[in-house]
Amino acid sequence: MKVGFVGWRGMVGSVLMQRMEVEGDLPKHDWTFFSTSNAGGQGPMSSVLADAEDLEVLSSQEVIITCQGGDYTKSVYGTLRAKGWKGHWIDAASSLRMDSKALIILDPVNRDQIDRALENGTKTWAGGNCTVSLMLMGLGGLFDHGAVEWVTSMTYQAASGAGAANMKELVAQAGYVEAKTDGSATALDLESRVSELLRSDEFPTQSFGHPLAYSLLPYIDSEVEGGQSREEWKGMAETNKILGMDSHIPIDGICVRVGSLRCHSQAFTIKLKEDLPLDEIEGMIKEANNWVRWVPNEKEATLKNLTPTAVSGTLDVPVGRVRKMNLGPQYLSAFSVGDQLLWGAAEPLRRMLGILEERQ
Secondary structure (H helix, E strand, O other), X not given: OXXXXXXXXXXXXXXXXXXXXXXXXXXXXXEEEEEOOOOOOEOHHHOXXXXXXXXXXXXXXXXXXXXXXXXXXXXXXXXXXXXXXXXXEEEOOOOOOOOOOEEEEOHHHHHHHHHHHHHOOOOEEEEOOHHHHHHHHHHHHXXXXXXXXXXXXXXXXXXXXXXXXXXXXXXXXXXXXXXXXXXXXXXXXXXXXXXXXXXXXXXXXXXXXXXXXXXOEOOOOOEOHHHOEHHXXXXXXXXXXXXXXXXOOOEEEEEEEOOXXXXXXXXXXXXXXXXXXXXXXXXXXXXXXXXXXXXXXXXXXXXXXXXXXXHOOOOOEEEEXXXXXXXXXXXXXEEEEEOOOHHHHHHHHHXXXXXXXXXX
């Protein structure tokens, strides 16, 4: 297939390139790499970079993968379709997720929907929100069995989820504090000095707008009606679209940015439709896909396997801390973590390209 790739140098694009190299995807296709700033320059695989605004070259592609972001999608996608382009558009950005002509792709969870959409002529595919995709990779078995009445998800999202500049700023913030503190000071004096630095006008906050190192940010994305952030709104909207639910499952929670560089974590409260034994719940979760990992609710197993440190750079999605809550036998707690740059971003796009290849 003739495949165009826009945004291959960005963080998600770079992870996608790595995955395609590891899986041997690159030699299978005729690639054109596009650039928004360096058309004519040297690209991957000894290619010459095409202009990402050149509609003629874009129109010659059978598939376009973009990790360039929502602004690029808004400026190009509609015009390209209006000019009659009938190829497949695979997008990492959020711009098209809720479009009626687009399907949110997460094939270990909704492959049946993807197949039906292909048969019905769908050509627009959007990667889902990172925490939604990771939740469904971890808890998909419960949804598959119709066991879930509602879910709250309290997220702990890594700096890299906000972009490369934000990831670098977190490291810069930590370095700034380290350079200006005395490790031999008492604990209270050290805390006082760190707090002083975090509140100073000189503290580096150009990307986040506020200190993240040694702190957290309890708001992600823009405000929407009802007091939610847009990141929180996506939880219910995208989950139900991915699952193809006729009757929506309520999903809510609070999304928080924390000082992890990579990998998003989530704490869940789940209301089950009925009281199910824990061994049945374990079976549902473990059997949902090849990447979910069950972690026994034991201290050492949890600390070893249920952290960003354990899963960064892997496709594993561990689920642990599963127990019945004091709220009642139908209430379940769980904790999960996953690499948001993989299942939360790049991997569904790579796998969608593979599905299109299979159907040629």
